[in-house]
Amino acid sequence: MRITRPRDLSGALDGLDTYPQAKVLAGGTDVMVGVNLDHHRPEVVVALRRVEELNTWEDRFIGAGVTYARMESGPLPALAELARTVGSPQIRAVGTLGGNLGTASPAGDTLPFLAALDAEVVLASPNGVRRLPWDEFLLGPKLTALQPGELILGVRLPEHLPVQQAFAKVGIRQSMVIATVNCCVVRDPDGATRVALGAVAPTVLRAHAAEQLVSAERRPSEATLDEFQRLVSQEVSPISDHRATEAYRRHAAGVLARRTLERCLTT
Ligand SMILES: Cc1cc2nc3c(=O)[nH]c(=O)nc-3n(C[C@H](O)[C@H](O)[C@H](O)COP(=O)(O)OP(=O)(O)OC[C@H]3O[C@@H](n4cnc5c(N)ncnc54)[C@H](O)[C@@H]3O)c2cc1C
Structure with a gap:
């Protein structure tokens, strides 16, 4: 396996240009699982850890190389x-x-967070930089709009960021677990609310009907919260798999979204 370790973005893009079949490696926590399971064995790897531009976190721009450890204290x-x-x-x-x-x-x-905030994904290629809304980048399960030779530079969040924001996740145990359902809710003081859920559709989705309902009330009543929960359960389209049934995920999505919203309402 040949490994290139560029120090900057142009070096990384050059690496992809020289070796179009190369596998991009950041932290390797997904890539190396695939290698260990023999799902793929890349001949060339472009390792991004030293690419400074990807580690930038400035105001509304978060670089692709920002780790969870940095997000935790962000x-x-x-x-x-x-x-x-x-x-x-x-x-x-x-x-x-x-x-x-x-x-x-x-x-x-991270995907429900990006969807709830209407983030853009910033992509870099030898032709320059392009920005795609999150829902034009995420096209399906393990499917994105990333083109050959392109790298994810980072994400750009909108200028206005809601103060009330919360994330929650249901899994088969407390830690080291892939979500059975995950959810992010953000809310402005005027009531405008956005709700995004993961693991309940081919890719992350927004619960638009539920958002519309709850955005209309500054202090949602119990009846509104009941209806919000029902609408979320209705809007998701989960599958049954080894982690949970379709029915469980649908129910959990409504409950989780309601609890996450309730946490927003008390902050
Ligand atoms: C034990 C374990 C627990 C986990 N728990 C969770 C969890 O709780 N929640 C969760 O969401 N995930 C979890 N994961 C999955 C994984 O940690 C995350 O998806 C993580 O964000 C992957 O980041 P990475 O830097 O390691 O990516 P890598 O494995 O290096 O790359 C992943 C994919 O992204 C591509 N890529 C990486 N960077 C770029 C870039 N800048 N431009 C273009 N393509 C790029 C790679 O080519 C590859 O296809 C877990 C994994 C393990 C092994």
């Missing part, structure tokens, strides 16, 4: 919260935002 409450639920300290020390986007698992824990 200024964004829901991002910090979700980072604390990921894997183990070892996984959080090396696993990255870009890797979570690159893998595009329906259960990826």
Whole structure:
């Protein structure tokens, strides 16, 4: 296996240009699982750990190389919260935002956060930089709009960030677990609310009908919260697999979204 370790973005893009078949490696917490299971054995690897541009976190831009360990102590409450639920300290020390986007698992824990905030994914190629809304980047299970020769540079969050934001996750145990359902809720003081859920559809989704209902009330009543929960359960389209049944996920999505919203309402 040939490994290139570029020090900057142009070196990384050159690496991909020279070796179009190369596998990009960030923290390796997804890539190396595949190698260990013999799902793939890349001949060339472009390792991104030393690419400084990817480690940038400036204001509304978060670089693809930012690790969960950095997110944990960062200024964004829901991002910090979700980072604390990921894997183990070892996984959080090396696993990255870009890797979570690159893998595009329906259960990826950063994805509901990015969807709730309407983040853009910033991509770099030898032709320059392009920005895609999250829902134009994430196309399906393990499917993204990333083109050959392109790298995820990072994500750009909107200028206005809701103060009330919360993340929650249901899994088969407390830690070291892939989400059975995960959820991020963000809410503005005027009531405008956004709700995103993962592991309940081919890719992360927004519960638009539930958002609309609850955004109309500054202090949602119990009846509104009941209806919110029902709408979320209705809007998701989960499958049954080895982690949970379709019925359980649908029920859990409604309950989880309601509890996450209730936490937002009390902050
Ligand atoms: C024990 C364990 C526990 C885990 N727990 C969780 C969990 O709780 N929640 C969760 O969401 N995930 C979890 N994961 C999965 C994994 O840790 C995350 O998806 C992580 O974010 C991957 O980041 P990475 O830097 O290690 O990516 P890598 O494995 O290096 O790369 C993943 C994919 O992204 C691509 N890629 C990486 N960076 C870029 C870039 N800049 N541009 C283009 N493509 C890129 C790679 O080519 C590859 O296809 C776990 C994994 C393990 C092994």
